[in-house]
Amino acid sequence: MIKFSKKTNLLSLHTKNTSYIMQVFKNQHLLHIYWGKSMVLTERNNYLPLDERVNMVNSDPADKSYYLEDLPFEYSFWGKGDFRNPSLTAVDGNGAVISNFIYESHTISNGKPEIPGLPSTFAEEADDAETLEIKLIHKKSGVSIYLLYTVFPSFDVITRNVKIENRGSSPVMINKIMAVTVDFAPGEYELLTLPGAWGRERWIERQSVHHGVVSIGSSRGISSHQFNPFLALLSSGTGENSGEVYGFNLVYSGNFLAETEKNQDDRVRINIGINPSTFSWVLAPGEVFNAPEAVLVYSDKGLNGMSGIYHKFYVKRLSRSVYASKERPVLVNNWEATYFSFNEKSLLDIAHKSKDFGIELFVLDDGWFGQRNSDYTSLGDWVVNKDKLPDGIEGLSGKIRSMGMKFGLWFEPEMISPDSSLFRSHPDWALQLLDSPPAEGRNQLVLDLSRGEVVDEIIRMLKQILGTNAVDYVKWDMNRSLTDIYSSTLPPGRQGELSHRYVLGLYRIMDEITSAFPDILFEGCAAGGGRFDPGILYYMPQYWTSDNTDAVSRLKIQYGTSLVYPQIFIGSHVSAVPNHQLGRSTGIEMRSHTAMMGNFGYELDFAKLDDKEVDIVRNQVSFYKTHRKLIQFGRFYRLLSPFEGEKASWMIVSEDKSEFVLFYYQILSEANMSRSSVKLIGLDEKFFYEETGSEHVYSGSELMYRGYFLSGFNADFQSFVIHFSKTKNS
Ligand code: DGJ
Numbered sequence: 001m002i003k004f005s006k007k008t009n010l011l012s013l014h015t016k017n018t019s020y021i022m023q024v025f026k027n028q029h030l031l032h033i034y035w036g037k038s039m040v041l042t043e044r045n046n047y048l049p050l051d052e053r054v055n056m057v058n059s060d061p062a063d064k065s066y067y068l069e070d071l072p073f074e075y076s077f078w079g080k081g082d083f084r085n086p087s088l089t090a091v092d093g094n095g096a097v098i099s100n101f102i103y104e105s106h107t108i109s110n111g112k113p114e115i116p117g118l119p120s121t122f123a124e125e126a127d128d129a130e131t132l133e134i135k136l137i138h139k140k141s142g143v144s145i146y147l148l149y150t151v152f153p154s155f156d157v158i159t160r161n162v163k164i165e166n167r168g169s170s171p172v173m174i175n176k177i178m179a180v181t182v183d184f185a186p187g188e189y190e191l192l193t194l195p196g197a198w199g200r201e202r203w204i205e206r207q208s209v210h211h212g213v214v215s216i217g218s219s220r221g222i223s224s225h226q227f228n229p230f231l232a233l234l235s236s237g238t239g240e241n242s243g244e245v246y247g248f249n250l251v252y253s254g255n256f257l258a259e260t261e262k263n264q265d266d267r268v269r270i271n272i273g274i275n276p277s278t279f280s281w282v283l284a285p286g287e288v289f290n291a292p293e294a295v296l297v298y299s300d301k302g303l304n305g306m307s308g309i310y311h312k313f314y315v316k317r318l319s320r321s322v323y324a325s326k327e328r329p330v331l332v333n334n335w336e337a338t339y340f341s342f343n344e345k346s347l348l349d350i351a352h353k354s355k356d357f358g359i360e361l362f363v364l365d366d367g368w369f370g371q372r373n374s375d376y377t378s379l380g381d382w383v384v385n386k387d388k389l390p391d392g393i394e395g396l397s398g399k400i401r402s403m404g405m406k407f408g409l410w411f412e413p414e415m416i417s418p419d420s421s422l423f424r425s426h427p428d429w430a431l432q433l434l435d436s437p438p439a440e441g442r443n444q445l446v447l448d449l450s451r452g453e454v455v456d457e458i459i460r461m462l463k464q465i466l467g468t469n470a471v472d473y474v475k476w477d478m479n480r481s482l483t484d485i486y487s488s489t490l491p492p493g494r495q496g497e498l499s500h501r502y503v504l505g506l507y508r509i510m511d512e513i514t515s516a517f518p519d520i521l522f523e524g525c526a527a528g529g530g531r532f533d534p535g536i537l538y539y540m541p542q543y544w545t546s547d548n549t550d551a552v553s554r555l556k557i558q559y560g561t562s563l564v565y566p567q568i569f570i571g572s573h574v575s576a577v578p579n580h581q582l583g584r585s586t587g588i589e590m591r592s593h594t595a596m597m598g599n600f601g602y603e604l605d606f607a608k609l610d611d612k613e614v615d616i617v618r619n620q621v622s623f624y625k626t627h628r629k630l631i632q633f634g635r636f637y638r639l640l641s642p643f644e645g646e647k648a649s650w651m652i653v654s655e656d657k658s659e660f661v662l663f664y665y666q667i668l669s670e671a672n673m674s675r676s677s678v679k680l681i682g683l684d685e686k687f688f689y690e691e692t693g694s695e696h697v698y699s700g701s702e703l704m705y706r707g708y709f710l711s712g713f714n715a716d717f718q719s720f721v722i723h724f725s726k727t728k729n730s
Pocket residue numbers: 335365366410477479525526527528544546547
């Protein structure tokens with residue numbers, strides 16, 4: 001999988017279908033030669049044509065034959081003639097730029113090392129994963145950079161991460177450190193990103209790559225609703241099922257940068273890593289800094305090809321939870337049914353009705369602690385409100401569990417309300433600048449997780465509550481961006497470390513709590529999908545995708561999210577109409593059919609449903625549970641994009657292709673609509689498939705090449721979800 005040729009100085013990484021090749025070049029520069037479909041290079045002298053160029057700088061005055069700005073690098077440094085945005089910027093104790101790192105050595109080992117303090121994907125023995133560690137050195141300063149590449153041959157995935165070590169005698173200031181740089185060959189490319197906002201997370205956006213830099217990222221302290229830490233470079237014209245795709249996804253939950261740069265020679269550079277505009281780090285002699293990892297996926301089978309690789313890899317090798325591959329319960333959450341106004345009786349009413357529908361997990365959301373009757377108060381005071389719950393959490397949980405349901409509880413552990421006992425006793429625990437009162441988001445402040453004692457207190461509090469109450473599930477919320485980035489405990493020269501230290505503190509809490517309570521199912525949330533990233537998904541195997549529960553909005557949100565993240569991670573609930581976020585009314589079928597694509601649940605007052613709707617809910621829960629394993633863990637394919645018209649469709653196929661579920665949605669309808677069909681994918685063309693509940697049988701080839709014909713759509717917001725299975729004689 002990983003090979004080094006002494007003759008050519010080529011280092012090549014191979015997965016089942018891809019190759020990634022670099023070369024130790026003149027003056028020990030480490031160059032990027034190729035990434036793409038599996039390829040073999042014959043041994044020859046020169047893999048990069050070197051021509052004399054005009055008006056370029058020679059970094060080595062003794063050798064006029066090459067120019068750094070003309071070359072593709074594995075990791076790049078500003079200051080010696082490569083003028084593109086670099087991978088690393090750092091200065092030594094004199095303030096001089098440390099540049100010109102060169103290859104010194106490499107090692108190849110089995111498996112994959114963990115990254116201290118950071119979440120990362122992992123290898124199992126059967127994976128035959130190998131890790132290449134390349135050491136680059138800067139002789140004068142004593143600083144070394146280690147580039148790590150892990151190859152997962154059967155998953156077709158390569159992960160990369162970087163660490164930097166100071167063996168010199170004076171501190172070094174790091175101002176930028178990317179997880180990955182890839183310099184692509186000159187060509188025409190498109191850039192795909194997942195921008196959004198609260199309630200509109202992870203929409204798909206594509207643009208041609210022009211000269212100059214396009215950067216996306218976050219400076220909000222969280223990966224954000226606004227951009228996911230993901231981008232893909234596409235060959236021009238790539239679609240869902242054809243074309244070349246290069247995906248980059250950062251395993252990180254804080255400020256990030258992902259940038260695309262096309263230079264004068266049409267060469268395209270991708271950088272992804274911690275956002276340098278909100279980051280600096282002092283690396284003292286003897287210290288090592290680890291940057292987060294990025295997961296790289298190449299597919300020549302279009303976006304569906306890339307998604308299939310990410311989905312499988314993330315379920316199996318990102319999520320650490322014991323639930324990673326286990327079927328998840330259908331849940332009911334009281335938030336949109338009650339908001340802050342509930343008592344034990346109203347909660348038990350919801351639970352009783354839910355139980356009757358076959359729902360398996362009851363989740364108590366915000367409002368159970370302190371004086372939390374609105375979002376103005378009590379974050380930090382994690383003591384049950386006995387006016388609402390006289391028998392405490394234990395009492396409520398006991399009653400729910402005795403009904404045969406599981407019990408879940410909401411927390412927002414990173415926050416503190418100005419109106420809270422915690423703030424009154426520890427005002428300095430909130431992030432705040434010294435010159436002005438801290439800015440409030442949702443009337444709350446953020447705890448300073450760079451401080452060990454704050455992190456310890458959150459861990460203590462969570463362990464105490466989770467250790468003394470019967471809790472099966474936790475929803476971990478986080479409802480505002482970080483501002484007032486100042487910590488009273490960090491020295492002036494280290495304030496630039498705070499945003500990253502916050503993330504490290506958060507990961508320490510998540511690590512301790514999820515390890516201490518492995519049987520609790522954790523769901524991440526940040527005002528909906530504001531921190532839906534692989535860093536959190538490493539600890540928590542599902543995520544509340546968006547606060548927007550409208551069925552039509554969710555089509556785009558879930559379609560976009562599915563580009564990278566498997567459907568089992570995508571929390572999706574049926575809510576009431578008119579929808580609380582945007583006032584639209586859709587039928588209970590459409591709402592359920594949309595929510596059923598992922599990790600299914602309800603979030604409404606069942607007492608307001610009429611008899612017909614009650615029957616529908618009962619049937620839907622039963623349908624979902626019958627096909628749950630397939631829906632939650634099957635191979636997901638996008639068929640029709642809600643970004644391109646008034647239809648959306650996707651399907652989920654079992655691994656052996658013996659069954660599948662087809663989802664179809666008509667958004668707005670038209671008078672006298674023409675008949676159309678949707679072409680399925682991923683089936684066995686030799687199989688015959690029967691539509692469950694009808695006698696219709698189709699061949700796999702017919703469904704894939706001619707399509708499944710749609711009829712009967714004559715109104716807005718109509719949909720179906722149909723299960724098909726292979727006939728006995730096919
Ligand atoms: C934001 C979440 O996204 C909602 O689901 C809900 O938990 C509220 N916070 C509670 O405050």
